[in-house]
Amino acid sequence: MIVKSTGSAEFSPELQRTLEASGVGVYSFDGAAGTFVVDSTCCHLFDLDDGSLLSPDVMASRIHPEDLGRYWAAAKDSMQTGTFSCDYRVVHRNGAVRFVTSRGHLQPGAPGAPPRLQGVCIDVTSQRALELQLQATESRMQELADGVPGLFSYLDKDLNIRFMSAQYDLWHGHPRAKHLNQHVTSVITTDTWARHQPLYERCLAGEIVRFEEERTMSNGEKRFYSVTYQPHCAASGEVVGVLSLAIDTTDRLAIQQELSRSNQDLEQFA
Numbered sequence: 001m002i003v004k005s006t007g008s009a010e011f012s013p014e015l016q017r018t019l020e021a022s023g024v025g026v027y028s029f030d031g032a033a034g035t036f037v038v039d040s041t042c043c044h045l046f047d048l049d050d051g052s053l054l055s056p057d058v059m060a061s062r063i064h065p066e067d068l069g070r071y072w073a074a075a076k077d078s079m080q081t082g083t084f085s086c087d088y089r090v091v092h093r094n095g096a097v098r099f100v101t102s103r104g105h106l107q108p109g110a111p112g113a114p115p116r117l118q119g120v121c122i123d124v125t126s127q128r129a130l131e132l133q134l135q136a137t138e139s140r141m142q143e144l145a146d147g148v149p150g151l152f153s154y155l156d157k158d159l160n161i162r163f164m165s166a167q168y169d170l171w172h173g174h175p176r177a178k179h180l181n182q183h184v185t186s187v188i189t190t191d192t193w194a195r196h197q198p199l200y201e202r203c204l205a206g207e208i209v210r211f212e213e214e215r216t217m218s219n220g221e222k223r224f225y226s227v228t229y230q231p232h233c234a235a236s237g238e239v240v241g242v243l244s245l246a247i248d249t250t251d252r253l254a255i256q257q258e259l260s261r262s263n264q265d266l267e268q269f270a
Helices: 013-021 040-045 056-062 065-081 125-146 167-172 190-204 250-269
Strands: 024-030 035-038 083-091 097-107 116-123 150-156 161-164 209-216 222-233 239-248
Touching (some): 040 116, 065 097, 150 167, 150 222
Antiparallel strands (some): 024 035, 097 116, 150 161, 209 222
């Protein structure tokens, strides 16, 4: 028979209160005795009434239909690996959805008897909401950066590349993701690094650095850029990274040169 309990004999009352305060629920299943014991935190996570039975049918009714197959697959795998690990959603009777991460391990039972499962369930709904907000913010930042008419990137204080705008795909001739989380020296030549290293150092020291240079694209085309290195500071004022913006000035320079030649022609004609 499968039963539910609001307490756990596995931990002292003090530790049990600490776990509950941390949002960590404790559960165990004794295969030999057929008992499923959960604490009050698990009861809350799975929207269980006091005195109700926790059975496979109840589990199936609470776990989100899209996650149910993954849950039972993880339970099956645990019989082979000895550990249970699964992230899933729990749907309460009022429609509220909670994000849960569950971890557990099997303990061998008596010879010929089923093993015993012990584990924890943690409500990560708040963390998941923050992750979704962060993803939405990063997506919006990517959209804004991709709208900048130039090469926009961000390097941390160790000069590892953390962000690149979509223009870099055209520049490199392959997806920019290949260079993320790599040191800047992995994407520039030794000569370029020799010229840029002191400029990065000045920026990390708090200076806004501006310069112009000629760059060669992956297809061999030469372009002219006006480059700005902007220090990125934390709330404490410490410089924690470099914002790099390179604006393509090739067409502008071509127009200026053409205008200069035209003026010279006019002066000669006059």
